[in-house]
Amino acid sequence: TETMEPIPGYANNGFQHLPYYDGFWPVNPVSGWWRVVHHRDLQPGEFAFSPVFVWKLTLPITLKIHGIVPLYENTTIPTDEQLAAIKAGTLQWNAGRRIGVIVVGMKLWFLSGHLAQLNLKGGFLFLVERATGALVAASDTAVKSIKNKDNPDIAEPILAEESEHPLIQEIATLIAPDGDWMSVPNEATEHTVQDKRQFLLTFRFEFYGLDFQGVYAVPRDVIMADLDRSSSDQLLFNIASNMSVSVVLLGILLVWGLTAMKRMRAAAVEQDRNLRHRVADGLNSVRDLGYPMVLIEAKTFASLSLAELQRCHEGQRDKGNLM
Secondary structure (H helix, E strand, C coil): CCCCCCCCCCCCCCCCCCCCCCCCCCCCCCCHHHHHHHCCEEEEEEEEEEEEEEEECCCEEEEEEEEEEEECCCCCCHHHHHHHHHCCCCCCCCCCEEEEEEEEEEHHHHHHHHHHHHCCCCCCCEEEEECCCEEECCCCCCCCCCCCCCCCCCCCCCEEHHHHCCCHHHHHHHHHHCCCCCCCCCEEEEEECCCEEEEEEEEEEEECEEEEEEEEEEHHHHHHHHCHHHHHHHHHHHHHHHHHHHHHHHHHHHHHHHHHHHHHHHHHHHHHHHHHHHHHHHHHHHHHCCCCCEEHHHHCCCCCCCCCCHHHHHCCCCCCCCC
């Protein structure tokens, strides 16, 4: 668990719903829940979203992200202040080994439908993953985000510059000509796209590891109709504000997912704590009883000799031993 590489001789022994390669896309070498945990060095109680990948195990085949919380041998969760100190290197935390993860998947098929319902004032909006250039969603629900969708073995995300949608393809080539979406600035500009003058607004959406570039395009004649320049600027500002509110709503949805993850983690820790208390109470009861009694696992009991059983009868009752 302490490496970014597959374990030599790894064999899938039936634990198929979360194999180590789940969520991995070769275009992004740090994708997949397993790599996210190690690449970002997630600490106890820390949460992160994975990069985008294609979900193929069940229908519908769709883009998906994972919400991830690591599990350590020490199940104690640090406070937010302690976690910040751990990340800063000012607090030593004995978490033990990293032994697993809690993962919740979020399918992104709904996202284009959400964008399509926005009041975009005659404009068009799409989202791109900055690290890979993958087209995540668009305000036209007919836009494809997965190629070879009918063949799960080779299905993968569509890059923005590969999109069959002419507006997305041309804008992608214009603002990220080398496919480098990490360098696209947040700004409002004007360009000729699809033989029309278009206002383009680029903005970044970043949230717990999610990192999307948003692009909003609206024809100049839509904005300028019967308006002077100052009025169009105000209209563009209003549209940008409307989009910002929508981004906030998306953030609220993702916060809900994060909160659910934290509740699940807390419930798991509480369940473990209660189990430990019940076992401890049982052992205490054994010690308090005035009868010769000892706890023996069933599989061990069948193999005990008569002499061993007699030794359990006397001299062991006060030790609370589990043999």
